[in-house]
Every structure is written in C-alpha cells, then in structure tokens.
Amino acid sequence: MASTIATASTRVLRQPRTALTCKRQLHTQDAGCRWHFGAAVVFDIDGVLVRGKQTIKEARRALDMLNGQNKLKRRIPFALLTNGGGVSEQDKASQISAMLGTRISANQVILAHSPMQALAAKYKDSHVLVVGGPGRQCADIAHAYGFRNVSTPNDIVAWRPEIWPFIRLSPEIRVEKRAFDQHPFAAVMVFHDSFDFGRDLQIVTDVLRSREGRLSAEYVGRQTVPLFLSNADLVFSNEYVRPRFGQGAFHECLRAMWCALTRGASLEYTRYGKPFAVQYRHAEQVLDALVEAQNSSVCEHRRIYAIGDNPAADIAGANAAGWTSILVRTGVFSGTNDPENPAQLVVDHVGDAVEKIIDIEHQRFTS
Ligand code: G3P
Ligand code: MG
Numbered sequence: 001m002a003s004t005i006a007t008a009s010t011r012v013l014r015q016p017r018t019a020l021t022c023k024r025q026l027h028t029q030d031a032g033c034r035w036h037f038g039a040a041v042v043f044d045i046d047g048v049l050v051r052g053k054q055t056i057k058e059a060r061r062a063l064d065m066l067n068g069q070n071k072l073k074r075r076i077p078f079a080l081l082t083n084g085g086g087v088s089e090q091d092k093a094s095q096i097s098a099m100l101g102t103r104i105s106a107n108q109v110i111l112a113h114s115p116m117q118a119l120a121a122k123y124k125d126s127h128v129l130v131v132g133g134p135g136r137q138c139a140d141i142a143h144a145y146g147f148r149n150v151s152t153p154n155d156i157v158a159w160r161p162e163i164w165p166f167i168r169l170s171p172e173i174r175v176e177k178r179a180f181d182q183h184p185f186a187a188v189m190v191f192h193d194s195f196d197f198g199r200d201l202q203i204v205t206d207v208l209r210s211r212e213g214r215l216s217a218e219y220v221g222r223q224t225v226p227l228f229l230s231n232a233d234l235v236f237s238n239e240y241v242r243p244r245f246g247q248g249a250f251h252e253c254l255r256a257m258w259c260a261l262t263r264g265a266s267l268e269y270t271r272y273g274k275p276f277a278v279q280y281r282h283a284e285q286v287l288d289a290l291v292e293a294q295n296s297s298v299c300e301h302r303r304i305y306a307i308g309d310n311p312a313a314d315i316a317g318a319n320a321a322g323w324t325s326i327l328v329r330t331g332v333f334s335g336t337n338d339p340e341n342p343a344q345l346v347v348d349h350v351g352d353a354v355e356k357i358i359d360i361e362h363q364r365f366t367s
Contacts, residue, residue: 033067035074035077036074036361038365039304040291042079042081042305043081044080044308044314048309049099050096050099051331052238055099056350057351059350062350072361076358077290079110080092080096083232083236085114085132085141085192086191087137089114090106096109107289112272112274113141113191115279120146125149127149128151129207131189131200131204132192133193136173137192138191139151153196154169163203164196164199182214185210186225187225187228188204188226188227188228189227189230190247191230192230193231197253204227205261208227208267209222209223209262213225221265227268228269228270231246232248232313233246233273233312233313234252236331237332247273254267274314275312275316276317277320279317280317284304303323306325308325308326315327326344328347328352329349
C-alpha cells in the first residue's frame, strides 16, 4: 500500500515541548559528516526496526539515511524509544546494533523502565519487589538504577514454595531468600513482561494488600503498597503472525483480580512507558544530551519525528507530546490510519518514514 497522508497538513511540525534551547547553528561538523540539528527522530523498536529476532528489511537503510546517507548529506540525531525492557540500555543497544549491523550506543536507548531510575531517589534504601523478565535480570537492572534493596517473586517462592504451589522453582534460578513476613515491601515495580502471569498475579496482590507490606496471614481490605507499572502495551509484535500479549495484558488481569478480591475497589498505580508524558520528557532529555554531546549550542525549533507501529502507544504518545507521528504497517497496525489515534503520516515501513522525514527537512532547509 502506498504511503498516505493522514491529516490535512503534511508539515505538522509543532514546536517541541522541550527544555532544549539552542540559539543558532543548525549544522556542525563531526568526524567528516555534518549534523542537521533542526530535527530528531525517535524509533520504536518492535514492529518498526525488528520483529522478535528478525530484522525488518528496511531498518538498516533507514538508520544509514540518518547517519548521513541522504540528500541533506547530514546526520540527524536519533534515539530508540521502546516499551520493551528487561535488559539494560547497554544490552539493548548491543542487541539492536548486532541485529542491524550498525552502531547504536546505550545513550540512544530508552526502555520502558528507563525513567523509573528517578524513583531511586525515594526508594533507594527501601525494600522493593521488582516483577518481570527471567531470573534476577530485572533485579540487576534495578540495582544498576540505584535501588539497593530489591526482591523478586522467585525470592518469595524460595521462601514459601506453597505461595504458588503449581510450579517448582528451578534450582538454577538465582534467589535471595529472606523472611518476607519480617521484611516489609515499600513498593512494587513491574519492570517487564511477567514470565509467569499466574504466580505474579498471586504474589503482587498478596503484597499490595498486606499489612504494612509484610507477607503474613493477615490481609487488609485496601491497597497498602504503591504500584509502579512500566509498559501498558496490551499487545506487541514479534515473529508470530498475530500480535502477542504485552505487559498491559498483565495489568488488565491484575486490575480485574484486584477488583474481584476487594469487592470492586480500584487499583492505584503510576504508569511509565509510551504513551505517557513521563516517557516523552525522558526521551527529550536523552535527545538534548545527544545533541549537546555533538554541539555546544543547541536548536531552538527542533522537530521530533516519532516512527511507531502501535497507535495506542507510539502515535497517541507522540501526538500528545507535540511530536510528528508516523505510523508504519510492519507491526501491530495494518490499514489506512487509526481512527482513535490518527498518525500524521502513515507509510508502509521505516524506510519510507525516514525518506519522508528527509524530504520534509530538505524542503525546509532549501526553501
Ligand atoms: O515488549 C515490548 C513491546 O511491548 C513493545 O515494544 O519497541 O514496540 O515499543 P516496542
Ligand atoms: Mg512497536
């Protein structure tokens, strides 16, 4: 399907809501290739650059274009903004670099849980339950973010296997067992997809309605522990022909279970990830840092283009942030445009998206 223009205007280049204030100098010299600092591009990963372990054919060419292979003959700053996680920013950068055969650095990567680092200011010494991903991987990420006292659902199962009696803990899994009736939890943070929905629903609801965060026989009739969620995607796109349940599906189950267990009370939580504003503010700071690393003076009228496959996450968030939203058809979306969260541009794939961006920027630069 050919690219379609979704709105009356193709040049919907709103002013950014960013702290970045750059005075002049849209271009500067860097290792033989000039930079074009008037614009920045933010890529979604799953469904735009890759699908599971497979790369999307046009992805490498899209990044090459931003690295200077374009008619502007200038590099355009870019970052990757994914609702994925469960690995460090460095590991995700290495993984995508290897898949696409290009170099992406950790400071270009924003994961669903990246802005949750800021919670360490409050919870660094508090005992927190970190949920999601395999083994202790997310606990290790939380440690790297500055949380010093982290437990996982596996640790709890190791303490009392009968808490989730249906599956035995594999002996290879690294656990830090402690008496969870003596060590109260101050917060629950879901960093990544649950690898065991049933067990994690049980354990998270146990903690959320525990007396003062201690796991004991006694429940209280209300939520006692704050909950932080990192990725609201109901579905995401991998190699399978149809979209798969994302972390948002776990949230839906958790909310339904909470409602049933508490006779209709609603669950309180703070959300991170796309489409929430916190993620876009964080991404803008990342772009600011990238630009500042290349250029001492930065741009006043920067335009941020977001390329995504998920209207509810990528397009809703980009539109709300005042970015230019571009929807591709290589992931969860297929069709003309999304009626609820219409993108400003709809194209077949990321290669077409970057070509459009270069055209728009070229037209601005030369007119
Ligand atoms: O699990 C990741 C998925 O929910 C979405 O990833 O890159 O499409 O934001 P992405
Ligand atoms: Mg996606």
